[in-house]
Amino acid sequence: MSRLLYSPASPYSAKVRMAAAWLGLPIETETVNTNDEPALLVDSNPLGKIPTLLLDDGSALFDSRAIMQELDRMSGRKLYPRNAQKRMEAERLEALADGICDALLAQVYEKRFRPAEKVHQPWLDQQARKAARGLDWLERNAPRVTTKLTGGQFAVAAMLGYLDLRFGDTNWRRGRPRLKRFETRFAAAFPEYATLRPQG
Ligand SMILES: N[C@@H](CCC(=O)N[C@@H](CS)C(=O)NCC(=O)O)C(=O)O
Structure with missing residues (x-):
């Protein structure tokens, strides 16, 4: 299952978490402290920023807008209008x-x-x-x-x-x-x- 690295205060993370919940997508979440530059984060995203989405195939996706586009694809295009x-x-x-x-x-x-x-x-x-x-x-x-x-x-x-x-x-x-x-x-x-x- 995909795993989202995030922090509760982060607005970009909140956007992604809300969209995932709205779409009913099964995504695990894990909090990280960007100031600590944890290996889990910086080895996946060289920028060390959140949100970062760890995908099932071992790759990572960032930033929040790229993740939102992925959520749109995962949901069968339900996050952005078709028009x-x-x-x-x-x-x-x-x-x-x-x-x-x-x-x-x-x-x-x-x-x-x-x-x-x-x-x-x-x-x-x-x-x-x-x-x-x-x-x-x-x-x-x-x-x-x-x-x-x-x-x-x-x-x-x-x-x-x-x-x-x-x-x-x-x-x-x-x-x-x-x-x-x-x-x-x-x-x-x-x-x-x-x-x-x-x-x-
Ligand atoms: N453009 C990025 C911005 C992400 C961002 O700046 N996140 C902040 C937390 S709200 C962060 O990771 N800050 C730590 C840092 O810049 O090192 C996105 O949309 O995901």
């Missing part, structure tokens, strides 16, 4: 949500891994602007939640969960009612969100 235009929109939504995560993580890592006197505030501010612009774009183009969830929606939900986990003080819901509504409707359509969203 070309809608599929492109779902993939763009995922890219944007992941990109917002990149900007959020850059801020977390800047503070976590650099000595306090070397933290560069203009860099933090630039990353925060990227995230804010991304959220504003999502507010203007909030995804509609129907009975068919897509990879893009799992990505947005995982990113919002990460915002709550690490940036709760920014009050991202203020002024973004459509994004807040997406969150509520997504949580109703996929109750496992409560347990699979990024956790500290």
Whole structure:
């Protein structure tokens, strides 16, 4: 059985775990600490990043978007729309949500891994602007939640969960009612969100 290396706080991992659960795919999961650079992880993924999916044939797949495409194939194409235009929109939504995560993580890592006197505030501010612009774009183009969830929606939900986990003080819901509504409707359509969203 495939095995997913992940961490509970990781938004990219949460996206993949939620999608796998939604599709009912039998995938084992194992937590890893990327800072320890465990052999299990770095021998499979030279980048030492999660999520990494260990496949039955002994090979490994990364990153999260490549894994999502594999989940789509494993499920008989149930994770992304078949219609070309809608599929492109779902993939763009995922890219944007992941990109917002990149900007959020850059801020977390800047503070976590650099000595306090070397933290560069203009860099933090630039990353925060990227995230804010991304959220504003999502507010203007909030995804509609129907009975068919897509990879893009799992990505947005995982990113919002990460915002709550690490940036709760920014009050991202203020002024973004459509994004807040997406969150509520997504949580109703996929109750496992409560347990699979990024956790500290
Ligand atoms: N583009 C990658 C990003 C993965 C990523 O940056 N994951 C973080 C955890 S949320 C990580 O592994 N960080 C450890 C590191 O960068 O060394 C993806 O979509 O999977």
